[in-house]
Amino acid sequence: MPLRPARIGRVGVxxxxxxxxxxxxxxxxxxxxxxxxxxxxxAAVTPGRRRRI
Amino acid sequence: MAEHELDDLGPVDYLVIEFPAGHQTFTGxxxxxxxxxxxxxxxxxxxxxxxxxxxxxxxxxxxxxDAGDLGPLVALEADLAELLAADDVVNLAAAMDPGSVAxxxxxxxxxxxPFAAAARRAGGQLIANGRIPIQAILASxxxxxxxxxxxx
Numbered sequence: 482m483p484l485r486p487a488r489i490g491r492v493g494v495x496x497x498x499x500x501x502x503x504x505x506x507x508x509x510x511x512x513x514x515x516x517x518x519x520x521x522x523x524a525a526v527t528p529g530r531r532r533r534i
Numbered sequence: 535m536a537e538h539e540l541d542d543l544g545p546v547d548y549l550v551i552e553f554p555a556g557h558q559t560f561t562g563x564x565x566x567x568x569x570x571x572x573x574x575x576x577x578x579x580x581x582x583x584x585x586x587x588x589x590x591x592x593x594x595x596x597x598x599x600d601a602g603d604l605g606p607l608v609a610l611e612a613d614l615a616e617l618l619a620a621d622d623v624v625n626l627a628a629a630m631d632p633g634s635v636a637x638x639x640x641x642x643x644x645x646x647x648p649f650a651a652a653a654r655r656a657g658g659q660l661i662a663n664g665r666i667p668i669q670a671i672l673a674s675x676x677x678x679x680x681x682x683x684x685x686x
Contacts, residue, residue, distance in 0.1 A: 484583075484595050484620055493621035498628035499550065502667075 541654065544647030545663070546580065548640045550626050555633035562605050568639070569606040579610050581617045581640040585627050593627045595620075 551564075571577045584596040598604065598611050617640055618626075630636050650660070 484623065485597055485616060487616050488618060488620050488623075491619035491621075493619040493625065494617060495548070495622040495625040498625045501552075501629040501631075 542647050542651050544578075544643040544645065544650060546640065546642050548626075548638065550585075550629055550636050550638050552630055552634050552636045554631060558635060564637070565605050565607045569610060572610055576643075576645050578642040578644050579613070579639060580615045580642055581638075582607075582610075582614060583618060583623065583638050585623065585630065585636045585638060587627055587630045587632055587634055587636075589632045591632055593623065593630075595623045595627075 553560075568579070572579055582598045584598065584601045586594045586596070588594075598607065598614065604611060618638070626638055627636070653660075
């Protein structure tokens with residue numbers, strides 16, 4: 482089905498071809514790994530964890 | 535849009551959610567959660583389209599209103615602003631694999647509007663933003679093991 486006429490000929494807002502975000506896609510693949518990863522990420526945001534510089 | 539409304543406008547983002555061929559299980563859950571976000575005032579849905587890319591790379595764009603049974607999205611469809619232009623469709627579809635279907639949403643982060651406006655009123659300017667991939671957080675944590683909690 483065609484796009485609505487209001488979308489044709491207008492200046493776009495995206496600007497350039499978008500690249501696939503492969504990293505984000507991999508993060509949400511099903512399976513046991515994300516469960517373990519969730520625990521690790523949980524640890525990353527646990528209060529009391531401090532950066533070491 | 536009045537100047538005060540522009541001042542309170544939250545950041546506008548877009549998402550392209552791809553459903554690869556053979557992995558398209560639509561139960562209505564996505565629509566329900568999207569409506570929940572809008573009704574909670576977390577986001578304002580500005581635009582939404584459905585894209586399909588065939589095996590030859592040809593793109594078909596479908597307006598949300600033409601995408602079949604909208605379920606709870608009916609309530610949102612009437613308020614869409616049709617921000618995306620035809621050129622945007624081509625640019626967004628560049629990220630898709632052949633044979634996939636993708637939902638595209640453009641939304642205002644209402645939750646961030648008051649904070650952003652306050653920052654502007656204080657003279658602040660947004661000079662960088664972005665998203666930290668989960669993998670980057672994992673890599674950082676794994677490189678930092680063992681964790682050393684402090685202040686406990």
